[in-house]
Amino acid sequence: MRKLVIPAAALALALGLTACGSGSDSGGSGGGEDALVVGATAVPAGEVLTYIKDNLAEKAGLNLEIKEFTDYVLPNTALQEGTLDANLYQNQPFLDEFNKSKGTNLVPVVKAYLPPMGVYAKKIGDISELADGATVAVPNETTNEGRALKLLAAEGLITLEDGAGANASPADITANPRHLTFKELEPAQLPRSLDDVDAAVINNNYAQDAGLSPTEDAILLESAKDNPYANLLAVKKGDEDDPRVEKLAKLLVSSDVKKFIEDKYKGSVLPVTSG
Template sequence: MRNTAKITTAVLAAGALTLGLSACGSDSGSDSKDSALIVAATSVPHAEILGYVKDNLAAKEDLKLEVKEFTEYVTPNTATQSGEVGANFFQHKPYLDDFNKKNGTTIVPVTTVHLEPLGLYSNKADKLADLKDGATVAVPNDTTNEARALKLLEENGLIELKAGAGNEATPKDIVKNPKKLTFKELEAAQVPRALDEVDAAVINGNYAVEAKLSPKKDSLVLESATDNPYGNFLAVKKGNEKDERVVKLGKLLNSPEVKKFIEDEYDGSVIAAF
């Protein structure tokens, strides 16, 4: 999902915008406390967590909540910026920083909710050592998640990146590649679907869960949650942080009830970050 124009992402974004936002009313970005707060989210686990809040907690706070699901990472931010939705819930800070920089948007985080550990998966290898020389590894193609995927491989001894590659690292920044791995760069949502076509794939936690993979049980290696900067948060257009509905939702997303829901529902594949 690299933000530099990838055809797949552009098509998905256009489709999601047409299908996902056609039902958004003019009040979706309104700051009226009486209107529903419409939140753009990817389906697993974000929309599921929001669905739990809507069905079990929102009424207690007199919060009207509507959830709009998307299959990619571009439209939720552009829709939030334009006011077609009032907030979004799908991303981490490195991705948002990169998106704002490249698109001139002013989206800001409000409340961090959970972490989805990134993992390396394979249908052809049972453990890391089984990966053959010359193996093809699929990775997300957006700037921050590609760098994150490469860092995971580096931390587990498969490659070495040049010093200072940082959050914009790509396969071009690999300086040591003892197994002579090749990389297939795909939009993040497409990576799980390519698992049978490659030797291994680094998959975002939400898409792994959606594909019925258990990061905790099925991954060859899994990102550590300790001091991890990739927590996912509720986000809004700058200036809307104090919208009463946003404040209420942020409080509910950090509630003991939501923490228990995450623990019970995802069994360590998604980790509460509050």
């Protein structure tokens, strides 16, 4: 069984300050001086970009090269350093926190889709079955952890201190009626933790990478209503008007991409049709 809730206040899709990973070419044959090199996590960003590359880019006059990453830090580092021209995998709170903590100057171009965060478990089928004293794994990243805790707070499992923002941590919990214990793990490790914990709050891309369906397997899932955490196309400040970037931005919110997202993900990822 699955329950939808509206996320409370500012949540953030993720900030990997300590995660490690590597980039690899994926779906990219464009190359050359005119290629727009875009970094992305594999799911759903890489799949959306691959659809655009294979079906829409040539007609739009866009030479697209995709580089996939396995963490949340390197795509922004590479973008700042100029190895990438753009990236697609993060939301606005994530981007804001990254710029603040790393001294980067990355900016959003357009929102593309919403990947809702969810709570997953192997031992129970509904969030109401979470036992007293249960262990819940959460992301160990600043904004990701805050988003996870706010999802639990929206369900009434915990209460957070008034004013706890996107960077909320277990220290901000003022009431914990079920005496939950929180285990902080790197986001990519969360799906593998399900055998060892009672539940885990997992980012959408890592859930899908692990074969989990947010709409079918999550016992608690963010609602799209009033949810500000759509993933966005980002570039280094000053590159917003690059014609190649403008072409990709237009394709990301096109009716073709909207239909692809709806058909492929069936509610596990939600399209955004305007920036």
